[in-house]
Amino acid sequence: MLIQMFFWSLAAVLLGASIGVITSRNPVFSALYLVLAFFTSAVMWLLIEAEFLAVVLVLVYVGAVMVLFLFVVMMIDINTEELRKGFTRFAPVGGFVALVVAVELITVFLVRNSGLPVLSNPPPHPEGYSNTKELGAVLYTEHVYAFELASFILLLAIIAAIVLTMRKRPGLKVQNIARQVAVRRQDRVRLVSMEAEKD
Amino acid sequence: MLYGYLPVLIFLGIAIALGVVLLALGLILGGGRKDDEKLSPYECGFEPFEDSRIKFDVRYYLVAILFIIFDLEIAFLFPWAVSLDAIGAFGIIAMAVFLTVLVVGFVYEWKKGALEWD
Amino acid sequence: MTGIINSLWAIIEPYWNWLPTLIQDVIIVVLQIAPLLVVIILCVAYLTFWERKIIGWMQNRIGPNRVGPWGLFQPFADTIKLILKEVIVPRDANRFLFLIAPLLSISPALAAWAVVPLFPDFAIADVDAGLLYVLALTSLGVYGVIIAGWATNSKYAFLGAMRSAAQIVSYEIAMGFALVGVLMAGGSLNLGEIVAAQAGPDNSWFLLWLFPLFIVYFISGVAETNRAPFDVAEGESEIVAGFHVEYSGVAFAIFFLAEYANMILIAALTSVMFCGGWDSPFSGIAALEGSMLAAGGLHWLCIKVAFFLFCFLWLRATFPRYRYDQIMRLGWKVFIPVTIVWIFIEGGLALIGVGPWST
Numbered sequence: 001m002l003i004q005m006f007f008w009s010l011a012a013v014l015l016g017a018s019i020g021v022i023t024s025r026n027p028v029f030s031a032l033y034l035v036l037a038f039f040t041s042a043v044m045w046l047l048i049e050a051e052f053l054a055v056v057l058v059l060v061y062v063g064a065v066m067v068l069f070l071f072v073v074m075m076i077d078i079n080t081e082e083l084r085k086g087f088t089r090f091a092p093v094g095g096f097v098a099l100v101v102a103v104e105l106i107t108v109f110l111v112r113n114s115g116l117p118v119l120s121n122p123p124p125h126p127e128g129y130s131n132t133k134e135l136g137a138v139l140y141t142e143h144v145y146a147f148e149l150a151s152f153i154l155l156l157a158i159i160a161a162i163v164l165t166m167r168k169r170p171g172l173k174v175q176n177i178a179r180q181v182a183v184r185r186q187d188r189v190r191l192v193s194m195e196a197e198k199d
Numbered sequence: 200m201l202y203g204y205l206p207v208l209i210f211l212g213i214a215i216a217l218g219v220v221l222l223a224l225g226l227i228l229g230g231g232r233k234d235d236e237k238l239s240p241y242e243c244g245f246e247p248f249e250d251s252r253i254k255f256d257v258r259y260y261l262v263a264i265l266f267i268i269f270d271l272e273i274a275f276l277f278p279w280a281v282s283l284d285a286i287g288a289f290g291i292i293a294m295a296v297f298l299t300v301l302v303v304g305f306v307y308e309w310k311k312g313a314l315e316w317d
Numbered sequence: 318m319t320g321i322i323n324s325l326w327a328i329i330e331p332y333w334n335w336l337p338t339l340i341q342d343v344i345i346v347v348l349q350i351a352p353l354l355v356v357i358i359l360c361v362a363y364l365t366f367w368e369r370k371i372i373g374w375m376q377n378r379i380g381p382n383r384v385g386p387w388g389l390f391q392p393f394a395d396t397i398k399l400i401l402k403e404v405i406v407p408r409d410a411n412r413f414l415f416l417i418a419p420l421l422s423i424s425p426a427l428a429a430w431a432v433v434p435l436f437p438d439f440a441i442a443d444v445d446a447g448l449l450y451v452l453a454l455t456s457l458g459v460y461g462v463i464i465a466g467w468a469t470n471s472k473y474a475f476l477g478a479m480r481s482a483a484q485i486v487s488y489e490i491a492m493g494f495a496l497v498g499v500l501m502a503g504g505s506l507n508l509g510e511i512v513a514a515q516a517g518p519d520n521s522w523f524l525l526w527l528f529p530l531f532i533v534y535f536i537s538g539v540a541e542t543n544r545a546p547f548d549v550a551e552g553e554s555e556i557v558a559g560f561h562v563e564y565s566g567v568a569f570a571i572f573f574l575a576e577y578a579n580m581i582l583i584a585a586l587t588s589v590m591f592c593g594g595w596d597s598p599f600s601g602i603a604a605l606e607g608s609m610l611a612a613g614g615l616h617w618l619c620i621k622v623a624f625f626l627f628c629f630l631w632l633r634a635t636f637p638r639y640r641y642d643q644i645m646r647l648g649w650k651v652f653i654p655v656t657i658v659w660i661f662i663e664g665g666l667a668l669i670g671v672g673p674w675s676t
Contacts, residue, residue: 002339028414028467035460046204055449056274063456064270067463067486068263074467075259075479130445132506136282140290147293150275151300154268158304161264162313165257174315177646206346206442207431207450213350214427218420218571224400225567231403239408259483262645266486269653270456273493276660277449280500283667291664302657314649316642 007047014040027073035066051131261313272301349441353430361577362392368630375634402566407469410563414468419564419571422461425454426578433585434509436595436615437516447508448496451586455492455541458579459485461572462543462550466560477559480641481543481550487648488540494656495534498527499590501663512594516613522593529659531591533652535625538583540648542576544629546636547644584625585618592621 017040020033038061045054139147279286279294286293308314333341366381366388373380381388406412432447434440444450459482466478502523503511515522524531540547551559561572588594595618599610639647 028411032414032464051444051446052278052449055446055453056277059449059453059456060267060270060274063453063459063489064263064267064486067459067482068260068267070460070463070467071260071263071479071482074463130281130506132278132446132449133282133285136278136280136290137285140279140282140286140293144289144293147275148296148300151297154271155300155304157268158265158301159307161261161268162308162311165261165264166311166313167257168312175642177643203442203444205342206350207428207444209343209346210350210431210441211424211428213347213354214424215420217354217427218423221400221567221571222404222416222419225402225404225570228401229403229566231405233405235408259479262483262487266490269490270493273490273497276494276497277500277506280497281504281506283501283504288668291668295661295664298657298661305653305657309650314645316645 003047007044010040010044010047014044028070031066031069031073034069035062038062038066049131052135258316265308265313268304346441350431353435353441354427357427357430357578357581358574360581361574362396364577364581364626365395365573366392367626368633371627371630372634375631396570399570400567404566404568405563407471407563409470411468411470414464416568418461418465418468419568419575420461421464422458422575423571423578425457426575426582429454429582430585432508433582433589434512434594435618437613438509440509443507443509446506448500448506448511448590451508452493452496455579455582456489458541458575461575462560465564465572469560469563471563473562474560477550477562481560484543484547484550484641484644484648485541487645488537488652491533491648491652491656492537492541494653494660495527495530495537496590498530498656498659498663499523501660501667502526503590508589508594512589512596515593516596516600522591522596524591527591527659529655531587533656534591535583535587535628537648537652538587539629539632540644542579542583544576544580545633546639548638549641549644580626580629581622584622584629587625588618588621594618594621 014037017033017037021030021037024030024033038057042054042057042062045057275297276294279290283291336344369391370380370388381391384390384394406415429451431442432440432444432450434443440447462481462485463478466474466476466481469475499511500506503514505511505514543550549559551561561569564572595613595615597610597613597617600613
């Protein structure tokens with residue numbers, strides 16, 4: 001009962017935050033609403049005992065992905081006037097995409113839920129049960145191909161990010177830190193013993 | 200398990216409440232008179248030139264993107280590290296392959312100069 | 318004394334039993350959190366005092382000695398001053414975000430304490446994914462900095478925030494990898510179990526097996542908290558105070574509180590994960606059996622935390638500020654390779670069955 005109430009209030013927050021993402025004028029606020037949405041969904045995942053996934057959602061999405069989003073929306077000066085001018089031009093395309101997504105979602109829900117029993121809450125686990133350990137036990141053995149595939153996708157992401165964003169500015173003078181560190185006193189300072197000069 | 204997170208929730212609530220109370224206390228007790236000079240952003244005594252939300256070097260984005268990728272890698276390593284005894288030698292070698300692929304990516308970054316900050 | 322408590326309890330008990338279990342638990346948790354928070358805040362207050370004293374001594378000065386005996390009331394004087402100062406919100410700032418930013422930096426710094434094991438078999442929230450929770454919360458700390466820098470709408474603040482954010486995320490990777498090493502040794506995400514794996518008469522602190530990771534973790538911790546010598550985000554000689562340049566009064570004090578609370582947290586986590594937390598280094602010595610010295614407990618955790626805090630101050634008094642490109646180089650080109658190599662070594666040792674991670 002209490003859990004149900006908690007769930008519905010979380011759901012309300014999640015919906016409100018999601019609406020905030022698409023309605024706020026300021027892109028920084030949109031990004032922050034998205035942070036709130038992720039956070040709320042993490043708590044909802046905790047409710048179905050998906051402990052590891054919940055914390056990883058916060059760690060990866062809130063702690064990393066949204067930081068990048070904030071970087072981008074804060075540092076690119078977006079001219080909202082110009083964006084609004086484009087709105088009418090792109091409205092049909094946007095509307096079409098929205099329609100397709102809506103149809104897809106509805107069919108998924110209809111097909112998935114027709115004749116299937118509604119999933120009830122998983123039974124509470126005994127003392128000492130570790131969600132993460134259970135996950136680890138299957139991820140690296142049963143699903144090892146998918147796991148290795150993930151490494152290649154990440155590798156691809158690294159290469160793509162570098163290819164797309166690396167710009168070498170010509171004529172930059174940089175220090176060779178290895179050489180700086182390797183410097184000894186003898187290379188730079190010469191001690192000279194000389195006669196004291198009088199008058 | 201779920202019940203174990205109750206103190207976490209309460210702790211988060213109390214921590215936020217503490218901040219709010221402190222801030223409210225300061226705003227009430229602080230008082231003070233505002234004037235135009237006091238409210239202008241500090242820029243070495245000059246009037247601020249233009250809006251300070253400027254375009255930034257693309258290098259910062261690159262750091263953020265690489266951070267996401269490595270963070271995901273860490274997320275993959277966590278369940279592995281706690282289930283070492285359940286997965287045995289097979290799991291350890293699977294992770295060695297995974298990490299080797301990513302080390303290749305890391306070496307690529309290094310050689311391309313993406314880690315250079317100049 | 319116990320008589321008074323017993324008679325008081327006799328009055329309260331019927332009401333207490335009448336309460337639902339959930340409310341009872343909430344009250345118990347609040348009664349545990351409140352003293353911990355008070356202690357943390359007092360620690361922060363005296364850490365600032367102690368910092369000024371130590372750095373003073375290291376630089377052949379006396380440090381604060383005017384307010385109260387030996388200057389002991391200095392932190393209170395500072396607090397009162399900061400609370401009574403005006404909170405200035407700059408003209409072009411985003412008022413809401415400007416005021417919310419300090420809250421975003423203080424709450425994760427405090428809330429992470431929920432899972433720290435304080436003494437044998439006790440943490441306020443003894444959750445299974447404790448270590449992940451800590452890592453997730455420390456990764457939230459960057460929001461306070463970014464939002465403060467952006468909301469202020471000042472060039473210095475923005476510069477400081479961007480520098481600081483890039484630095485924090487870079488060192489977070491090294492930190493995460495170091496934690497993976499700890500996990501392999503501890504075999505559990507629960508911080509209490511990690512300490513329990515190190516406790517005992519054989520004193521198998523992870524420090525011994527994970528020495529490089531220990532160094533990487535602690536130094537990354539210093540960089541995460543933007544402390545000297547990694548304090549380019551504040552860099553008062555170049556970008557005046559970085560992201561909190563326009564903050565004054567209590568709003569500034571909250572950032573300050575968060576920074577010091579984070580320092581204490583990093584010190585506590587370092588001792589929990591590498592130095593056995595509440596475990597006593599003298600346990601198992603027959604001559605000391607039964608004394609405070611041999612028994613594990615909160616006092617040992619406090620001693621270890623105090624030592625690491627001293628290291629923070631020591632670093633600040635000793636080293637000149639790192640240049641920004643050097644900071645990024647250290648994080649990406651030194652720490653990350655070291656941690657990855659050490660994970661490989663641990664995996665290899667686990668395969669041949671040597672060390673605490675043997676299967």
